[in-house]
Amino acid sequence: MRDRATIAAFLVCALLAGGNAVAVRFSNHELAPLWGATLRFAVATAILLTVVAVLRLPLPRGRALVGSILYGLLAFAAAFAFLYWGLQWAGAGLGQIVLALVPLLTFLLAVAQRLERFRWQALIGAMVAVGGIAIIFGDQVRASVPALALLAIIAGAACMAESNVVIKMFPRAHPLATNAVAMGVACLVLLAASVITGESLRLPERAETWLAVAYVSVIGSVVVFSLFLFVIARWSASASSYVMLIIPLVTVVAASALDHETVTLAYFVGGPLVLAGVYVGAFARPLLRFHPRAHEPPSAVNPGCA
16 A cells, blocks of 8 residues: 555656646746745745644754755755756756656666765666656757756756755655745855846736746645655655656646646657556566665655756
8 A cells, every 4th residue: 555655656657747847837937046946935935834833843953963064055056047948948847858868867866975875777877867858858959058057957957866865864854844945045056146237126927927937836836845755754765756757748738728838649659658657667576676865755855956
C-alpha cells in the first residue's frame, strides 16, 4: 500500500508541476522575472507560515536551520532566479526539457558527494528518458532562443540538483516548517535582487497574470513540494528527481493549449521512451536497495519544477 501511495504522489506531483513553466511564462508577460518569482514565494511563504502557526510546528534550529537556509538559497532563490529569467525567451516546453537534466545531475552529484552509490541502472534510465525528451523537443529548438537563456535554465537545473543532495546532509525538521523558512529566505533574496536590478515592483493588472501567480504559488509551490517531500522521504534523491522526466509530457500539452506552442509527431515517439526510462531508473526492483544514508527522510525537497 505504501508503494502505491508513493507512486500516486509521484504521478500527481508530475501532473500538477507540468503547468508551472506555462504559468511562469504568463507571469513573465506582465511582470519582471525576479519580481514575479518574489511574489510567488511571498504568497507560498505566507501560506506555509500560517499552516505552521495553526499546527504549532517548531521551526528548524541549529544545523537543521542552516540546512533550510542553504536549501532555500539553492532550490528557490538561485534556481528560480535563473529559470524566470531564461523563460522570458525560451518556451515552456523547451525550458522543461532542459530541466529534465535534473535527475541525471542529482545522481552524479549524489555519487560525487558520497550520498549514493553509483548504479548503472539509474544512469541508463536517465539517459533513455532524456533521449526521449530530446526527440520530443528537438525540432522545437529555434535559433531565436538566446544561448544565455538556455544557459540560465541549465544553471537553474544544476542548483535544483544540488539542493536535492544538500538537504539530505542536514538533520531533518518538519517539512512544512523547513519549506516555510527556505521559501521565506528565497523571497527576501529575490526581492533584494529585483530592487538592485531596477525592476518595476508593481502588482499584476491582468486577470491571467493573477491566475498564473496563484497557480505557481499555491499549486506549483505549496502542493507540489509537499507531494514531492512525501516521495523523497521514501526514495533516494536521484530516484525521486525522476519526476522531472514526466513533467515535460504534461508541460507540452499545457503549453500547446494555453500558450499556443506546437505539438509534433516527435511527442508521440519520444513519450514511450520517457516512460521506459523512468521505469528502468526509478521503479525497477533493484532501486529498492538504497544506500542507508540515501533512505533517510529529509526536511524539505525540491523536485526541480519551474
